[in-house]
Amino acid sequence: MKKIISEIFITLLFFLITAGGLFPQNKPLLYFCERYDKVTGEVGQSATFTPGQFTVMVKGDKELGLDDVSIQIDSYNSTREIFTFYREVKFKITPDMKYIYFSNDDIRINEPGVYRVYLLDSLGRAVTHGVIIIKSY
Secondary structure (H helix, E strand, C coil), X not given: CHHHHHHHHHHHHHHHHCHHHHCCCCCCEEEEECEEECCCEEECCCCEECCEECEEEEECCCCCCCCEEEEEEEEEECCXXXXXXXXXXXXXXXXXXXXXXXXXXXXXXXXXXXEEEEEECCCCCEEEXXXXXXXXC
8 A cells, every 4th residue: 555655656746846848848858768779769768767777868949058067866755855966977068969868877776766867067057857767676
């Protein structure tokens, strides 16, 4: 029973946090897939994964104008009802990019839960964000 209530809570939390996706985007969209293939594109696009590595995708309508960026992952602490820092991974991109995939060994989550993922600019300001759910095997 506790597991069912927990899964319902996580699902509701996910929809509340991502409700902004129902309206036109004025910022780049951040979403997730299992991996990015340079020939076929995104493989396994989803917001729910099992523990391990995944790929962060960012798609904008215009050039992002960024060079030094970070992907920051925060985990949701259901006891305290807050997000706390989990991991940050730095990347170098070119300012003309508007469709980017971020993938390396550090883009991974090893524990089940709800996580908020940010694309940060070189000053640590949020450019866009998304929510990912990691379920146990």
